Amino acid sequence: MTIYGVAIISACMFVGNFIGDVLGQLMGVDSNVGGVGFAMLFLILITGSDLYGSKLSETTTKGLKYWQSMFIPVVAAMTASQNVVQAVSGGPIAILAGLLAVMTSFIILPSLNKVFQSYEVDEELEVAEN
Amino acid sequence: MSNIIEIAQNIMIKNGFVMSFLVIGVLMWFSTIISKHITKGRIHSSAIAVLLGLVLAYIGGVVTGGDKGIADIAAFAGVGVLGGSMLRDFTIVSTAYGVTLSEIKKCGLIGVVSLILGVISAFLTGAIVAVCFGYKDAVSITTIAAGAATFVVGPVTGTALGASSTVITISIAAGVVKSVAVMVITPFAAKRIGLTTPKAAMIYGGLMGTTSGTAAGLAATDTRLVPYGAMTATFYTGLGCLLCPTVLFWLTRLIFAM
Incomplete structure (x- = not known):
């Protein structure tokens, strides 16, 4: 059933957020540490491993693929509900700090990419097309 | 006539999410049409959707004075649910x-290294x-x-250290500017900085850290890269909340005595 696929994502999100919250408390941080990341790891383990992945029926994967295809529309809705006015009105200091932080990362990225050249194994993207 | 508009508005409000x-x-x-016919496919439709979304958010903010963009207009409140953190995380x-x-x-x-570098470089830039x-x-x-670092790390740090509300507002604004800049610049810079492989996407997520910015930026670049970037970015805010009010604050205090 399609709902099984959707339920799998929910279950992963619950467990992931649970671990993230507990981790945050253990570290004494007032925030969730990597909840979504853990949730994604669980989804990969469940759907991408030979153990369970091959057992998923076609209707179950429909539920997974549907929400995957909703990602970009959700992102569009997300940008439409951002506080853009505050971003602009924070003054030059906020704009400069934000922009320069992004620029610095853009400068670091190519060199980090080179440093880890030996990890070059990802020429082929094996992500499901949608 | 005004009755008809009112009826339409009520439907929009009552069924907001749908x-x-x-x-x-x-x-x-609209984004697909603009992408196909005006930019002749050079700019991906999701990049245009992100830009249009930001324009709508600006309009919403100016009209209502609220902080949730277009979602502050009652008839469009559902957009705030669809684009809220719950469904954002779910689809990610x-x-x-x-x-x-x-x-x-x-x-x-690579993820760990880029995360640490990402937090420190953002902190240094902001401090300067x-x-x-x-x-x-x-x-x-x-x-x-x-x-x-991100618009969550700023207020969390500021509250922990007892910063003034003006300074906290500036820190939130800086984080929002960062996430918007990531959304807008990424699709244009992607090829030049080699953001074409899953590995690069993981480094990128760790360096940028803003989950919404990374998600939107990668979506507009190449959807297949999204999970890799989002995976590392999701650890960034937690790491930032851990490092900024502690180690990085102590180091800052060493340089600038209270």
Whole structure:
């Protein structure tokens, strides 16, 4: 059933957020540490491993693929509900700090990419097309 | 006549969440048309959707004075639910479907290195800007610098250190500017900085850290890269909240005595 696929994502999100919250408390941080990341790891383990992945029926994967295809529309809705006015009105200091932080990362990225050249194994993207 | 408008508005308000599908559907449709016919396919439709979304958010903010963009207009409140953190995280998790485990394993170390570098470089940049604008106390400098990490790290740090509300607002604004800049610049810079492989996407997520910015930026670049970038970015805010009010604050205080 399609709902099984959707339920799998929910279950992963619950467990992931649970671990993230507990981790945050253990570290004494007032925030969730990597909840979504853990949730994604669980989804990969469940759907991408030979153990369970091959057992998923076609209707179950429909539920997974549907929400995957909703990602970009959700992102569009997300940008439409951002506080853009505050971003602009924070003054030059906020704009400069934000922009320069992004620029610095853009400068670091190519060199980090080179440093880890030996990890070059990802020429082929094996992500499901949608 | 005014009655008809009122009826339409009531339908929009009563069925907010469902109506947001219509609103975003139309937005995506417009984006596809603009992408195909005006830019001749050079700019991906999702990049245009992100830009249009930001324009709508600005309009919403100016009209209502609220902080949730277009979602502050009652008829479009559902957009705030569709684009809220719950469904954002849910769809981000769903993008992990189809990713192979071996890819992630190989990238583990890269993720950790880029996360630490990402937080420190954002903090340093923010701190330098704060100093250039005349801030001399360690608390304000740290708070603004933490804002350059993400708009969550800024206020969390500022509250922990007891920064003034003006400084906390600046730090939130810096974080929002960062996430918007990531959304807008990424698709244009992607090729030049080699953001074409899952590995690069994981580094990128770790360096940028803003989950919404990374998700939107990668979506507009190449959807297949989203899960890799989102995976590392999701650890960034936690790491930032851990490092900024502690180690990075102590270091800042060493340089700028209270």
